[in-house]
Every structure is written in structure tokens, then in C-alpha cells.
Amino acid sequence: MTEPQTRPDPTQRTTWAILGPGAISRDFLAGLRASASGTLGAVGSSDRDRAARFADDAGAGFTGTYDEVLARADVDAVYIGTVHPLHADLAIRALEAGKAVLCEKPAAPTAPDVDRILAAAERAGRPFVEAYKNRFGPWADELRSVLSGASLGAPREVEAAFGFAAPERSGRLFDPALAGGAILDVGCYPASLAVEVAFAAGEVPLSAVALQSASGEIVSGVDGDATARVRLGQIDAVLRTSIVRDLTPAAVIRCEHGTIELPDAWGERDVSATRIILRPDGEERRIIDVPAVQPMAAEADAVSRALAAGRREAPEMPWAHTRAVAHVLTGWRSAVVPG
Template identity: 55%
Template sequence: MQRTRWAILGPGQIGGFFARALPRSTHGVLQAVGSTDPDRARAFADEYGAPVAGTYADVLARDDVDAVYIATVHTTHAELSVAALESGKAVLCEKPVSPSLSETMRVLAAAAATGRPFVEAYKYRFGPFAAAFDDVIRSRRIGGMRALAASFGFAAGSREGRLFDPAVAGGAILDVGGYPMSLVVAVAAAAGIDLDELHIGEADGVVGAVDETARARVVAGTFVADLRASIVEDLPKIVTLEGGLGTITSGDLWGSRLESGRTFGVRTESRAEIVTVSTLDPFAAEADAVSAAIADGRSEAPQMPWAQSVATARLLADWRASLRP
């Protein structure tokens, strides 16, 4: 497999994590950095050793860039993704693809039309942890799915910046609520539940300029998932999945920006065990998933297939809509 020459669009904090992770990937190298501010792009490129810097258009026009990592604010993801795909680049886009389902579908249509890989970057879905977790569900060791409880929340402190700015689709649901929601979708997919059956049963939260805290119950038949998200409160990281024959529990599922999750527990009537897997840099794993898709001529990555991105986008949009006055 040849090396993948990456460009980062959006030289911010998350872009920095990706830049630091690329040397730990198997195939990726940092080639270029793009920004609305060329000087900022140049400073970031110099810091991380990229030879090329410029505007988004400058970077996308180059033929020495194979893939782009989009690390900008939510409201710019779709436009940049479509532009990158139409310029012949593979795309790894930070979650969410877009605040709206229609724009998410537009991005995936562009990927289908161009044949280039497009991958949504829910980093916890890449690596041995997610694979082992899904395997337990598929094997039906804990039986059919009954209930999921999951949350993701932190106290931002200041109410300034993008998290609290409605103009860039700030708020808890899109910033961190996508983690538990995408997990609901992944669990349903592994369990053989029709993703179209998933729907918001009820929801509430605290809404100021943006949704600061939010709760949702997602339902599909007899499967019920209770989710919480917050940008003003630290929430428990424990995830519990209950099946007809047992449970899975983990306080490690989301991992961190530096390391993927390591352990989760599986308990049935006859046995209790701790599943332990190797860890890796989740940003490097995402990059390698895109490299593999390029090499294999695929437009999707199995870790985050388009059907799951679509279902997650639909449910997040419905969750947000349910909290509006």
C-alpha cells in the first residue's frame, strides 16, 4: 500500500491531534494545511512539518494531496466535503457530517458520484475495542438487545466560543450527543435491528442560545436506549447494554483523544469476564481506515458505514428539533 498524502482543513485543536497522530499511522503523511487564514495555515504547517499551506481552494486544487481531514466547525463540513470529493480527494470528516440530514445525504451523494472514500470520524468506532464490542453483540452471547444507557458530557466552563454559538450549530447534541447516538445505531446494526425503525421516543433538556444539556430515549420495537449529553456538566462515562441473556458494561468505551478503549465487562448467568484488547491512537486508526479504502477502491469504511452515518444524522436532527420551542 502506498503512502497517503494528507491535508488538514482547519488548523485548530482537533486538527493538531490529527497532525500529531499521523506519524503513528501506517500509511499517512502530512502534506498540506488549509485555512480561511493562509497565515494561520502556514504557522500550523511549520509546526507539524507540512510542506504546503494555503487556503482551502489552494489545497484542494493540488494533485499531491490524496486525502483531507476536515476539522472545521460543524456548519462548514458539508461544503468542504463536497468540494474535496469533487476535487478527487478522499475525505475523513469530523463528526457530525452536517447538522442536517439533507446535507449529510448531499455529501454521500457526492462521494457515490465521485467514487472517492468518505468516512465520518467517530473515533471510538475505529480499532480493536469497537470490533470486540460488536462481536459480542453479533454472537448473541447476551441475547437480543433490550436496553442501552450511555452518556457523554463535560463542563465547558466559559459560555463563549463555538460550543455556545448557534450560528455554527453549537450545543451538546452535536458536540457530544453524537457519541451515544452513534453507539445506539452501531448496536442496532450489530444486533440486526432495522436502522429505519430507530426513532426518538421522548426528549428534554436545558436550552439557552443552544442546547446545553439534553436527554433522549431512542426506541426500536422492544429495544430502548436512554442517552444524555451536556456541555455544562460532567456526566458518567459508564455505558451499559442489557440483553435478554446478560449485560455489557464499560467505563472505557469512548477512549480518549490519545488512546482507544481497552476493557469492557460481559456478564451472563453462567459467566462473567473482562474483555481486554490492545489500544491504539484513534486518529491514526481513522487515517489508516481511509488509506485502506483508497487502496481497496472502496468508498466506505466498515468501521463507520454510510448507513450508520445517515441513521445517526437523522436521529440527531430529530433530537435537536424535539427541544426547540
């Protein structure tokens, strides 16, 4: 059960640095401006000019290389919005510099790299949070409340999909060297949901995470379309993803005594999902609507709460969940992508 989502004390500011001045970081900047306690202090990049242009638009007081930004004593937390292969090393360098880290999903392309990150966070005693927007805010809190309740019984199965048709088959999404492909870009969201549901049914050691089957279509050397069946502790999950066709962004959770329908399971970058539909066996459906929030603001505030409380983990996305998601993604990609 997630801790009550009290907003951080607005007088206790968290000064952030953004590492990687790309499109997703601009979305995070909008979230940071909507957060209760965050403010942007610095922008870091391997390209000084890109960092400077981003900072000019954002009003950041300092720009520089990654190491120059991480050396600043006035930076409390960093958001990592680079391409996937850079996540692990940047996260470790930030943690070793004493910063809290909010890392855009997935934490890293492989489970061993995720283990390296979490070991560094353990050593540093600083928060590390993987940024899944569907895990933060009122909708996510309500889903956890439903899953922990007794009315529908324990969850048993999950079906979830996330896919879109990319306008061009080029760039980061279709570059094997940049860990492109559907599984890491959007398939990680259904995997994250399945892991959350599995943990609601009981603890899930990595030994209880098993890929049962997987298939996919290779496009330009990456997984353009993929499906997996996964066993996670006490639940079975069917996961679908694509970057070459649109998939309905919905999920169904089948429980002992009914189902949970999530018609918009992922929300958008700037607005969270708002509706959960309960269908108890033999009863009328019940619709739960909750307020929308800026999900990236909710992510930033979760990191601020962890910092204020001296915690290394955010309860919305615990390290055990991050490890399990990485285990699923690594196995799924290995089964679909040659070599």
C-alpha cells in the same frame, strides 16, 4: 462484522491535507504521525496566516486556501476539522476534487446535509468516513465481535452518556451560529453507539428510527444539557449529554441473556478505550481487556484501507450508520432547541 484490521502497506503512503487548522486538527496530526501509512502534505484554511502557522509547526509542504489545497494532485485524502456548519460544503468540494474524506464528527448539523455529502461521495466514487474515535481500533473490533456473537443473545436496550462541564460558557460550544451545543459536540457519541448496537440486531431503515421523547436545558441559546429516548429498529436507547455538567462516560447494553458494560465508552483523543465487561445471566462476569491505540491513527488507516481497496465506505462507520446517526441528532436537536 468488521473486516480484519490488517495495517496498510507502509510502502503505499496516503498523502493528507488538513482543512481547518484548529485544536481538533492538532489532535488529528498526532494521530496521523502515529498511523501506518499517512503523511501530511498540505494545510488549508480560510485564513492563510493560520494555515501557515499550523503548517510550520506540522512540517507540511504546502499551505493555502481550501480550494488551492483541493486542487493539488499530490493530495490523496483530506481531514475536515472545521466548525460543524462548514463540514458539508467542504466535504462535497473535496469529493468532487477526487479526494477521500475523513470528516470530524458529526458529518453535518442536519440530516439533509449528510444526504448531500453521501450523494457526492456516491457520484465521485471516493471514500467518505465520519470520524467517531469509538468506532476504530481493537476495542471497537472486540465490541463488534461480542455484539455479533451468540452468547448474550440479541441486544435490546442501550443506555449511554457523554458530558462535561465546559470551563467557560462562551466560544464555539455556546454559539448557535456555529451549531454549538451538547448534542452535536458529544451527544453524537452515544447516538453513534446506539446506532451500531441497533444494526448489530438487524438492518435499521430510517423509517425504523424514531425519537420517542426528549428534554433539555437551553444555555446561551444552545442545548447545554439534553436527554433522549430513541427507538432504533429492535432496540430502545436512552441517550444523555451535557456541556454544563460532568457525566460518567459509560454505557450499558442489555441483551437477551445478559449485559455488556462499557466503563469508558469513548476513550480519549489520543488513546482508545480498553475494557469491556460481560455479565451473562447466571454466570460470573468476564472482563475483556484489549490494547490501547491512537484512535485518530486508526481512523486515518481505515481511510487508507478504503482507498487501497477501491471502497467508498469504511466498514467501521458505514454510510447507513452515518445516515441513522444524523437522523437521530436532527430529531433530538429539533425537539430540544427552539426554532
